[in-house]
Amino acid sequence: MHAQNDLNGAPLAKLALEDGSIYSGKATGALGEVTGEVVFNTAMTGYQEILTDPSYCGQIVTMTYPEIGNYGVNEADVEHRKPALSGFVVRESSRIDSNFRSEGGLSDYLRKHNVVAIAGVDTRALVRRIRETGAMRGVLSTTDLDDASLVAKAKASLGLVGRDLVREVMPAQQSKWEHGLDEWTQVGASAAAGNQPHVVCLDFGMKWNIPRHFHARGNRVTILPGTTSTEEILATQPDGVFLSNGPGDPEPLEYAHKTISELLPQVPVFGICLGHQLLALACGAKTFKLKFGHRGVNQPVQDLETSKVEITTQNHGFAVDEDSLPSCLEITHRNLNDNTIAGLRHKESGAFSVQYHPEAASGPHDSHYLFEKFQAMLAGAVKG
Incomplete structure (x- = not known):
């Protein structure tokens, strides 16, 4: 399937969990579809270090802080040669990067490194679900927006236990x-x-x-x-x-x-x-x-x-x-x-x-x- 856009022209995106939960938003990074274990990070800053931490390989990371990206990105703060995480979830992706060390915006950085990301998600509800149920397998997609299809893909995806990542x-x-x-x-x-x-x-x-x-x-x-x-x-x-x-x-x-x-x-x-x-x-x-x-x-x-x-x-x-x-x-x-x-x-x-x-x-x-x-x-x- 091809990406669908909202009324403002932004590509739509969905995150589905294996328990059937669906979270809708818009793409703020690369277009595509990824699977991974959905987890959350409570840091207010350090999103670039989180993105480039290899420990997140195989995971879709949700940021609990409501706005991410306001101080931009730079090459000095990376923690590895490229992001290794599966996907990225935020409440709001800042359209402005305001910092004297900034070398670019977060959305451009995500697209450059082919990281599928979604903004506009009710991250409080998502994190509450994870805390109650536990980290779950999920799928993040801009190409398939059918709820039943996404949930089936989440259930069929690989978990972390027993894998050598x-x-x-x-x-x-x-x-x-x-x-x-x-x-x-x-x-x-x-x-x-x-x-x-x-x-x-x-x-x-x-x-x-x-x-x-x-x-x-x-x-x-x-x-x-x-x-x-x-x-x-x-x-x-x-x-x-x-x-x-x-x-x-x-x-x-x-x-x-x-x-x-x-x-x-x-x-x-x-x-x-x-x-x-x-x-x-x-x-x-x-x-x-x-x-x-x-x-x-x-x-x-x-x-x-x-x-x-x-x-x-x-x-x-x-x-x-x-x-x-x-x-x-x-x-x-x-x-x-x-x-x-x-x-x-x-x-x-x-x-x-x-x-x-x-x-x-x-x-x-x-x-x-x-x-x-x-x-x-x-x-x-x-x-x-």
């Missing part, structure tokens, strides 16, 4: 990262390259602000695909290994479980988000799917050692099952909204992880200390 977003080969953070002084960057700690990032769909943090602290940074073997990783002579964020279900990634379990006795390990889940699985724990996940920049987490509360950026739909934790893992942080595990430490090796994003792009900077903690571990490895 990492292979769709991870890099194909090894690379070096040489970009820092504009607002940071590169501590130790003037030192001889051979004396700089070497961080190897296993990329399962990594946000670029993470290697920016490592490089800004004076480290040499090498990025390897998440499927890289233990032998290949150790051949690069890392002082520490980072386990990145990424999309989907962590349990099917058995290659990562094996590699991480082999690395634990040999090098310091730091995991974020999917990397946190993979560390737990490598140690014998289990994970489970959350009802509607944690996605936003205002999630409260408590550090159990200091009792301090951090406001954190989060984006995940799975969590570590506390009842399955082996004795070698200790809980270090908790999500105060639902008491799920938000951080772990390995009691017998230099490994720790968190179920949130301390690189804060976008979001609060409360958790930057975790990079300093890993930095101290790297320094110890270099001296050793």
Whole structure:
């Protein structure tokens, strides 16, 4: 079918959920049809970072804030080479981009990167439905506007459980990262390259602000695909290994479980988000799917050692099952909204992880200390 237009000439669009719910609006990005798990993010800003976060692969993302796009987009704030999400849903897409850093409008950016998007949706009703029922499969279309057809397609689409989405977003080969953070002084960057700690990032769909943090602290940074073997990783002579964020279900990634379990006795390990889940699985724990996940920049987490509360950026739909934790893992942080595990430490090796994003792009900077903690571990490895 061809796209249909409203009275003002804007292409019509519809979002259908597997439970039969239909949400109508108008296209504000590329034309076409996509399927994915429909989720929501509560952030007021950071829509460009959300669009380019590889962790959203396989998902149709709904923004709860009513107007999106008012400060435009730019190339400096992207978190990956291109958007990986399936689709984008907003209440209103701003027709004006007003910011001195803006290089263009949101709708043009969506069309440029072939992201199917819909505006004019009652996002409050949609989010209420997701919170009550849980994240659901959906279809977003500008070409098929028949309700029954769309619901059937949503029911027939693939879910996230049991799928390896990492292979769709991870890099194909090894690379070096040489970009820092504009607002940071590169501590130790003037030192001889051979004396700089070497961080190897296993990329399962990594946000670029993470290697920016490592490089800004004076480290040499090498990025390897998440499927890289233990032998290949150790051949690069890392002082520490980072386990990145990424999309989907962590349990099917058995290659990562094996590699991480082999690395634990040999090098310091730091995991974020999917990397946190993979560390737990490598140690014998289990994970489970959350009802509607944690996605936003205002999630409260408590550090159990200091009792301090951090406001954190989060984006995940799975969590570590506390009842399955082996004795070698200790809980270090908790999500105060639902008491799920938000951080772990390995009691017998230099490994720790968190179920949130301390690189804060976008979001609060409360958790930057975790990079300093890993930095101290790297320094110890270099001296050793």
